[in-house]
Amino acid sequence: LAKTTQPISMDSYEGQEVNITCSHNNIATNDYITWYQQFPSQGPRFIIQGYKTKVTNEVASLFIPADRKSSTLSLPRVSLSDTAVYYCLVGDSSASKIIFGSGTRLSIRP
Amino acid sequence: NAGVTQTPKFQVLKTGQSMTLQCAQDMNHNSMYWYRQDPGMGLRLIYYSASEGTTDKGEVPNGYNVSRLNKREFSLRLESAAPSQTSVYFCASSEVGRITEAFFGQGTRLTVV
Numbered sequence: 001l002a003k004t005t006q007p008i009s010m011d012s013y014e015g016q017e018v019n020i021t022c023s024h025n026n027i028a029t030n031d032y033i034t035w036y037q038q039f040p041s042q043g044p045r046f047i048i049q050g051y052k053t054k055v056t057n058e059v060a061s062l063f064i065p066a067d068r069k070s071s072t073l074s075l076p077r078v079s080l081s082d083t084a085v086y087y088c089l090v091g092d093s094s095a096s097k098i099i100f101g102s103g104t105r106l107s108i109r110p
Numbered sequence: 111n112a113g114v115t116q117t118p119k120f121q122v123l124k125t126g127q128s129m130t131l132q133c134a135q136d137m138n139h140n141s142m143y144w145y146r147q148d149p150g151m152g153l154r155l156i157y158y159s160a161s162e163g164t165t166d167k168g169e170v171p172n173g174y175n176v177s178r179l180n181k182r183e184f185s186l187r188l189e190s191a192a193p194s195q196t197s198v199y200f201c202a203s204s205e206v207g208r209i210t211e212a213f214f215g216q217g218t219r220l221t222v223v
Contacts, residue, residue, distance in 0.1 A: 043215055044153065093208050094207050100152050102151070
């Protein structure tokens with residue numbers, strides 16, 4: 001899996017839009033960008049995956065520029081329950097293993 | 111549909127004791143994984159199994175052994191527990207060709223005293 005760099009922590013307030021950026025300069029042609037969310041005392045949960053441009057689901061949006069060297073996870077109108085660690089992974093979906101980095105610890109305040 | 115089930119949820123061991131952490135998935139996935147997560151840290155891969163009958167070392171395999179009993183079950187064994195193995199252990203599974211869309215269990219919180 002390609003090496004990724006994301007902020008260690010971020011703070012925001014309820015109702016705000018939060019954008020977490022992940023840098024992956026060495027992304028390969030076959031690599032996808034995947035984000036996981038981990039609530040305290042729970043296992044990580046897959047939330048979104050994309051290859052290029054924009055992907056949106058009920059939880060988040062993922063923006064990927066044309067060069068694919070970075071990506072941005074966007075959480076609209078966050079609430080206290082969005083407080084979690086968010087992990088960015090970049091790799092070929094046919095790879096044999098998944099390696100996680102340190103993630104971004106997002107804290108939402110009232 | 112239970113997904114990934116881990117047992118036990120909590121365990122306290124004395125240094126030198128052994129134990130096996132159990133993991134079972136009901137999604138017919140080929141790949142299974144064991145991770146450990148120390149307080150305030152990210153997940154580190156201990157062992158993984160790309161298919162039934164195969165296992166491979168991850169980032170931190172020392173002190174652990176694994177068994178892929180069948181397609182559903184993947185166990186992690188600590189032969190002689192040490193305080194440094196105090197951690198939360200997560201099991202996960204994923205489908206071939208969709209490796210990066212993994213499903214995780216709720217974790218086993220292990221304390222070695």
